[in-house]
Amino acid sequence: MIVSRVILKNWRNFRNVNVPLRERMFIVGPNASGKSNFLDVFRFLRDIAKPEGGGLQKAIRDRGGISKLRCLFARRYPQIEIEVQLADTPDVEPEWRYAIGIRQEVRGNRQPYLSHEKVWKGDELILNRPDEQDKKDFERQTQTHLEQINANESFRDIARFFESVTYLHLVPQLLRYADAFQGKRLEDDPFGQGFLEKVAKAQVGAQKSRLHKIEEALRIAVPQLKQLRFERDETGHPHLEALHEHWRPNAGWQREDQFSDGTLRLIALFWSLLEGDSLLLLEEPELSLNVGIINKLAELIYQMQRQRKQRRRQILVSTHSPDMLTDKGIDGRETLLLTPRKEGTTVEVATDITELRDLLEAGLSVGDVVLPRTRPQNIEQLGLFS
């Protein structure tokens, strides 16, 4: 299943968003255009659906309260609305639609509450809140049915999907020196401290097959790398080891603390693509990759997704690097362009912008056509004076 469309009203710096999504999407925009805020919608839904320590109130509280979430540019429609459509593939009618509206009490303790919560299965509206019970007991509107196991039975698939959304913002140093940083680990481990343990916990068969696929894909980016394996040291600690071709024949295996940052990030990314079947969110992978690899990343992701015949994992990649988009294999429909404007940021599919579509049809890469739009304007102005 993939998220095939997302519709937002008054979410953070977006007043109005309504865009289709495909299996692989690149979210492109200048700094502070809202790339992370866009990805956060899906983390927000995960935080609501999480079986332990989840829920609407906590998800809002963890983000600093409703005033931080509601769009500051909003005037007439102060409620936040999120709708997500789920389908097997892009371009088909959704199998599921989940929608919520969030408001805040005007008086009293100003608690956030649901102005609506709706679920459609196909065309059928199977949940429509507020219902009679909600109207009798206002407290009920402070919780979603999504977060309640005994209330989400008829749409458990959606709850499972949201619950397993994964956010990856891997920090190679934290992965390498996980032991030294012990103690401080976020629950969902976005920074990869628990990555080696995760590899260790996989069933031997799955572990071997995944490492083998990763090894093959990595050769495109790191040609010297010949073999990748999992090992435990004398004290039982998990490690990844790699054999490089240019090494002296008896030099032995290299451990993850000697891998480059880029290699580590790629390994963790590929593992995640092979592991789950819900949405994967990847923040600015260009941060520790060299340009040579950034150019190939889109293709690598594509190949990794193809490794699975079923239950392919959807991935949303945020980036401000047009280098990632110079690959001609990227379809304009796979690119969302974020443009900050006076009234908030707009989100558009690249092929929906006429002038871009023409350039793409003429054979330019997404990177070529998008580059001038992601550069902050004042950089151009600086150019005027140089």
Ligand SMILES: Nc1ncnc2c1ncn2[C@@H]1O[C@H](COP(=O)(O)OP(=O)(O)O)[C@@H](O)[C@H]1O
């Ligand atoms: N509720 C809100 N209303 C309007 N703007 C917001 C809101 N919350 C955050 N922002 C703005 O969003 C911007 C940050 O977006 P972010 O997603 O971090 O950007 P990026 O990841 O593209 O660098 C900041 O300029 C911040 O002021």
Ligand SMILES: [Mg+2]
């Ligand atoms: Mg960001």
